[in-house]
Amino acid sequence: MLIAAGLAILVAMVMATIRGLKGPTIYDRILAMNMFGTKTVLFVAVVAYLYERPDFLDLALAYALINFIGVLAVLQFFQNREARQAARTAQAVPLSGGEQDGASS
Amino acid sequence: MMEMIVDGLSWLLLAGGGFFVLVGGVGVIRMPDLYTRIHAASVTETLGTMLILIGLMLHSGWELATFKLLAILVFLLFTGPVSSYALGNTALLGGLKPELGSQDPSKEGRDL
Secondary structure (H helix, E strand, O other): OHHHHHHHHHHHHHHHHHHHHHOOOHHHHHHHHHHHHHHHHHHHHHHHHHOOOOOHHHHHHHHHHHHHHHHHHHHHHHHHHHHHHHHHHHHHOOOOOOHHHHHHO | OHHHHHHHHHHHHHHHHHHHHHHHHHHHHHOOOHHHHHHHHHHHHHHHHHHHHHHHHHHHOOOHHHHHHHHHHHHHHHHHHHHHHHHHHHHHHOOOOOOOOOOOHHHOOOOO
16 A cells, blocks of 8 residues: 555655646746655655654655755745836836835735 | 554554645645745644654653654744745735635735
8 A cells, every 4th residue: 555655655756847848937837846745755655664764754854944945945945036127117117117126025 | 552542543643644744735736826835834744743843752762862852842843834924925025926726716815
């Protein structure tokens, strides 16, 4: 049953990869990345019991931490990039400059 | 006897977790819209994670590893919805409109 759960997680990882490659927007790719990371944590935990080496659980825990921070950092980056682009287009129009930057951050 | 029950329960939880993870994967591929895809992915991140990790806990018995699994479970249960929320919020702020699958033309492009 451990093998079946591991295979299911692997198939879900492949599906997340397909969505990440296909994804029409950036956010779809970020979603696929997040899902892939969570599935990696689960897969490492399952493999730890499959090979009877529970030390691997530390790796799973560390990976969960890194994955969460990474996803939030990438999201923050794209949010800031959109705010910068909005500010730049607002600067091109001379009537409404400057205000956009403080409001959107 | 007791061991058999715990083993069977562990198998059942692992199978259920694998099933929900698969269902979430299919949903991520087939759903039409980012926001519905977030919904499908959240299923795997909370329900699938919970079932698989509790199944592994029952499989391992009372050890140090059980508490590590519990720590992973608690952490994933906190961070999964948070990252889903952050993703949806960023997409909405970035101007991605939800696809409202309504046949009624008066509801088309409803502002959120």
